[in-house]
Amino acid sequence: MPQRPSVNPIVQGCEMGSEEMAQERFLVSVRLRPLNGKEIERNDSADWDSVNGTSVVFKPYLPERSLYPPSYTFDRVFGGECDTMQVYDEGAKEVALSVLDGINASIFAYGQTSSGKTYTMSGIIAYAVEDIYDYIRRHGEREYVLKFSAMEIYNEAVRDLLIADNIPLRLLDDPERGTVVEKLTEETLRDQWHLSDLLAICAAQRQVGETTLNEMSSRSHQILRLTIQSTAREFKSKQSSSTLVASVNFVDLAGSERASQVSSASNRLKEGCHINRSLLTLGTVIRKLSKERTGHIPFRDSKLTRILQPFLGGNARTAIICTMSPARSHIEQSRNTLLFASCAKQVVTNAQVNVVMSDKALMKHLQRELARLENELKHAGFNTCGDRSDVLKDRDAQIKKMEREIKELMQQRDLAQSRLNDLLQAVVEEHSRQWEESTQSSYSHVRSNSDDALSISSLSSIDYQNPCCDYSSFNSPVQVNKFSYHEVWDDQPSPNTTINNPALNELRLHRRSKEGIIEEDCEEHCKEVRCVEIHALSDGRVDKFDQLNAESEVTDKDTLETFAPNFAADEFSKLVPTKRVMESRRLALTKSNSCLASLTNNSMFALSQDVEQDNETTPKFLQRGISGMPKGVQCPPNAFSEVKDVSEDNDDKQLCVDRQNRQNQLETIGNEEEENDGVDERLCPKRSPLEWQLEFQRKQEEIIELWHTCHVSLLHRSRFFLLFKGDSTDAFYIEVECRRLTLLKNIFYHGNVGGIVGEDGHRLNLTSSMRCLQRERHRLLKLIGKTFDPHERESLYSKWGISLNSKQRRMQLAQLVWTTKDITHVRESALLVTKLIGFEEQGEEAMKEMFGLNFTVQQTHKRSFSWMLW
Numbered sequence: 001m002p003q004r005p006s007v008n009p010i011v012q013g014c015e016m017g018s019e020e021m022a023q024e025r026f027l028v029s030v031r032l033r034p035l036n037g038k039e040i041e042r043n044d045s046a047d048w049d050s051v052n053g054t055s056v057v058f059k060p061y062l063p064e065r066s067l068y069p070p071s072y073t074f075d076r077v078f079g080g081e082c083d084t085m086q087v088y089d090e091g092a093k094e095v096a097l098s099v100l101d102g103i104n105a106s107i108f109a110y111g112q113t114s115s116g117k118t119y120t121m122s123g124i125i126a127y128a129v130e131d132i133y134d135y136i137r138r139h140g141e142r143e144y145v146l147k148f149s150a151m152e153i154y155n156e157a158v159r160d161l162l163i164a165d166n167i168p169l170r171l172l173d174d175p176e177r178g179t180v181v182e183k184l185t186e187e188t189l190r191d192q193w194h195l196s197d198l199l200a201i202c203a204a205q206r207q208v209g210e211t212t213l214n215e216m217s218s219r220s221h222q223i224l225r226l227t228i229q230s231t232a233r234e235f236k237s238k239q240s241s242s243t244l245v246a247s248v249n250f251v252d253l254a255g256s257e258r259a260s261q262v263s264s265a266s267n268r269l270k271e272g273c274h275i276n277r278s279l280l281t282l283g284t285v286i287r288k289l290s291k292e293r294t295g296h297i298p299f300r301d302s303k304l305t306r307i308l309q310p311f312l313g314g315n316a317r318t319a320i321i322c323t324m325s326p327a328r329s330h331i332e333q334s335r336n337t338l339l340f341a342s343c344a345k346q347v348v349t350n351a352q353v354n355v356v357m358s359d360k361a362l363m364k365h366l367q368r369e370l371a372r373l374e375n376e377l378k379h380a381g382f383n384t385c386g387d388r389s390d391v392l393k394d395r396d397a398q399i400k401k402m403e404r405e406i407k408e409l410m411q412q413r414d415l416a417q418s419r420l421n422d423l424l425q426a427v428v429e430e431h432s433r434q435w436e437e438s439t440q441s442s443y444s445h446v447r448s449n450s451d452d453a454l455s456i457s458s459l460s461s462i463d464y465q466n467p468c469c470d471y472s473s474f475n476s477p478v479q480v481n482k483f484s485y486h487e488v489w490d491d492q493p494s495p496n497t498t499i500n501n502p503a504l505n506e507l508r509l510h511r512r513s514k515e516g517i518i519e520e521d522c523e524e525h526c527k528e529v530r531c532v533e534i535h536a537l538s539d540g541r542v543d544k545f546d547q548l549n550a551e552s553e554v555t556d557k558d559t560l561e562t563f564a565p566n567f568a569a570d571e572f573s574k575l576v577p578t579k580r581v582m583e584s585r586r587l588a589l590t591k592s593n594s595c596l597a598s599l600t601n602n603s604m605f606a607l608s609q610d611v612e613q614d615n616e617t618t619p620k621f622l623q624r625g626i627s628g629m630p631k632g633v634q635c636p637p638n639a640f641s642e643v644k645d646v647s648e649d650n651d652d653k654q655l656c657v658d659r660q661n662r663q664n665q666l667e668t669i670g671n672e673e674e675e676n677d678g679v680d681e682r683l684c685p686k687r688s689p690l691e692w693q694l695e696f697q698r699k700q701e702e703i704i705e706l707w708h709t710c711h712v713s714l715l716h717r718s719r720f721f722l723l724f725k726g727d728s729t730d731a732f733y734i735e736v737e738c739r740r741l742t743l744l745k746n747i748f749y750h751g752n753v754g755g756i757v758g759e760d761g762h763r764l765n766l767t768s769s770m771r772c773l774q775r776e777r778h779r780l781l782k783l784i785g786k787t788f789d790p791h792e793r794e795s796l797y798s799k800w801g802i803s804l805n806s807k808q809r810r811m812q813l814a815q816l817v818w819t820t821k822d823i824t825h826v827r828e829s830a831l832l833v834t835k836l837i838g839f840e841e842q843g844e845e846a847m848k849e850m851f852g853l854n855f856t857v858q859q860t861h862k863r864s865f866s867w868m869l870w
């Protein structure tokens with residue numbers, strides 16, 4: 001007999017502690033029934049026999065079955081001669097009666113149909129009930145409560161055997177009790193006879209069918225559960241005793257045979273399928289339990305194993321009685337039964353005594369547990385309070401520290417803010433002062449050489465920081481070069497004015513800034529305009545045209561440009577141009593040449609004539625020295641590549657003299673400039689950006705009016721209009737342009753300055769200007785035909801309102817250009833002119849030439865406007 005497990009207290013089904021129990025295995029017995037009548041009838045031999053009460057032996061020797069073991073050993077093996085009482089006493093009683101000690105127990109009857117399962121289990125239940133009640137009667141010191149429930153699992157449906165209906169019952173998962181059958185009747189037994197009646201009911205309720213092997217075959221799994229709760233009577237009155245509660249299951253399994261062996265009707269086959277499936281799961285569970293408990297145990301794969309899981313899982317004692325027929329005809333099923341039994345006997349259980357504490361005991365237990373927890377909590381709380389106190393102190397210190405830091409930071413911030421404000425104020429003041437100074441400085445080089453002089457606009461120290469300056473049009477940092485020079489013309493051309501000056505060659509390719517050599521002029525980035533302020537000297541005294549770079553590097557000083565050479569010396573001498581150079585990004589300051597010469601078509605025409613007459617690449621006036629060119633004035637470096645050759649032929653001594661004279665002039669002018677702090681606000685008065693914009697519009701309209709009045713070159717107008725769009729830096733050029741045009745107007749219409757004489761001695765007057773303008777329009781006429789295809793011309797005609805059916809449409813268009821003062825018309829005219837000439841000539845060079853930067857040698861020998869040679 002297995003050892004009796006010790007008691008392990010449980011509180012309301014919950015295990016409070018466990019006492020290590022001695023492990024025990026399933027109690028597995030095999031019962032051989034005698035050959036039944038049918039078996040005897042067919043002379044079936046009883047091949048299985050019990051040996052020594054623990055082994056079952058296959059008696060005959062069959063060569064074909066030699067591979068099978070001849071005997072199997074179990075806890076008990078009962079032969080056919082053994083009655084059910086012996087089977088109960090030796091194979092089930094101790095386990096069954098464990099329930100009286102509070103230990104769960106299960107008694108299984110396993111075997112094929114007609115092997116005697118029901119026969120055996122019925123007897124075991126009867127004996128067990130008898131013994132239980134006998135035990136109860138003998139143990140009057142304890143009060144027992146017996147409850148009985150019965151169910152069958154038929155075709156995987158759970159049915160309550162204590163009630164008449166056939167309603168399937170659901171299985172529920174209870175966290176404490178495991179799987180329970182919902183609404184299963186649990187009868188509290190009044191006495192032993194009451195149980196007997198219920199057992200009779202169960203037997204009557206159980207599904208029974210006829211098979212080929214058993215006319216009264218039990219087709220379901222039957223589970224009869226007897227729950228016994230016992231309490232010692234002595235302690236019951238004190239309500240402090242413990243109660244033992246346990247259940248014992250009497251499980252009469254359905255036949256484990258194959259369906260084919262049943263040979264029953266169709267419903268029997270269906271029953272067989274479910275039976276076999278439940279038994280297969282039971283076998284799997286048993287097999288897994290026999291090996292290890294760590295893996296997955298498929299209790300839930302069938303309702304049989306699911307319901308019995310608490311009893312199969314360990315906390316129960318289990319006895320399995322495998323019944324088998326000794327007949328040879330059932331040898332296979334008998335062997336399967338023996339294999340199942342062999343597997344089952346390997347299963348180890350760990351049954352525990354289930355103790356249910358009384359409410360009073362439970363209360364005491366809970367009180368003790370509560371006191372313990374309170375003590376822990378108090379202790380923990382004390383520690384926590386101590387910790388919290390320290391933490392709070394630390395945090396208070398941190399907060400105070402942070403507050404001090406914040407206060408200091410705020411003070412620093414306020415101080416910094418105050419300093420910043422002071423700095424800002426200082427910057428603003430300094431900025432304003434510098435602006436004023438720069439503005440004044442810009443005018444510092446403007447001088448009036450006589451009372452009737454218009455002005456000289458040699459503007460130096462152009463301050464790009466001047467808020468009036470809008471350099472947003474520049475896409476790169478602006479280089480500010482202070483550059484100024486003052487050109488003074490003498491009556492006689494100075495030797496320095498000749499093109500032999502080597503400085504021309506230096507300047508031909510490079511324009512230098514303070515940062516170094518600037519490569520080729522980037523006209524597209526440049527808005528450099530040489531502006532010439534004309535001093536119309538009524539007294540005809542000798543003017544000086546000098547140049548000076550007082551502050552810039554030598555290269556800047558050497559950067560010389562030719563002042564409009566296409567004037568007769570006597571007329572030229574009346575003009576005192578002063579250059580102002582503005583620098584744009586990455587472009588060295590280049591000094592402005594007077595645009596006066598280019599203002600009129602006369603000047604263009606005169607220069608063209610020079611080219612044509614001399615049939616030389618170098619204009620005549622440059623070859624022989626610019627008539628009336630002031631000393632120190634030199635041709636633009638890239639104007640005539642041939643100039644270098646000419647200069648190389650000159651006397652070196654003369655070059656030295658020229659340079660020395662020029663240097664002296666520079667120094668002289670520089671000294672003069674230092675003494676001149678005056679500002680000519682007439683040229684560039686201080687304005688706000690808004691004021692400048694308004695002024696620009698007014699000036700622009702005035703200039704356009706003057707262009708018309710003076711019949712200024714269309715190309716000049718176009719370039720100027722497109723180039724100067726109202727940037728604040730345009731103010732000087734706008735002003736100069738206005739003054740030049742005003743001067744021309746006075747010359748043309750009033751002749752108060754004696755007119756202008758071109759290089760060839762041709763007098764430039766209003767008539768010549770009109771004539772040249774007409775030639776320019778004629779030139780445009782030709783360019784329209786050359787530049788645009790017929791389709792483009794038609795579009796152009798339509799745009800300009802010229803009927804496509806009219807004659808001389810190109811002439812009409814050429815005559816329309818620059819004929820009104822409407823700003824839209826002006827813009828379209830400017831675009832058209834520049835486009836036409838740009839196609840005809842070199843556009844970029846045209847830009848340079850337009851403002852006198854580049855006196856590139858005119859290659860043409862035709863008499864033309866040669867707008868490049870202004």
Ligand SMILES: Nc1ncnc2c1ncn2[C@@H]1O[C@H](COP(=O)(O)OP(=O)(O)OP(=O)(O)O)[C@@H](O)[C@H]1O
Binds near residue numbers: 034113114117218254
């Ligand atoms: N040990 C035995 N001694 C005498 N007769 C027995 C014994 N075991 C079984 N029998 C008889 O064999 C027949 C079949 O028995 P039982 O109904 O118990 O088999 P079973 O295994 O329950 O079959 P099923 O699974 O079909 O219900 C019964 O008539 C029974 O009286």
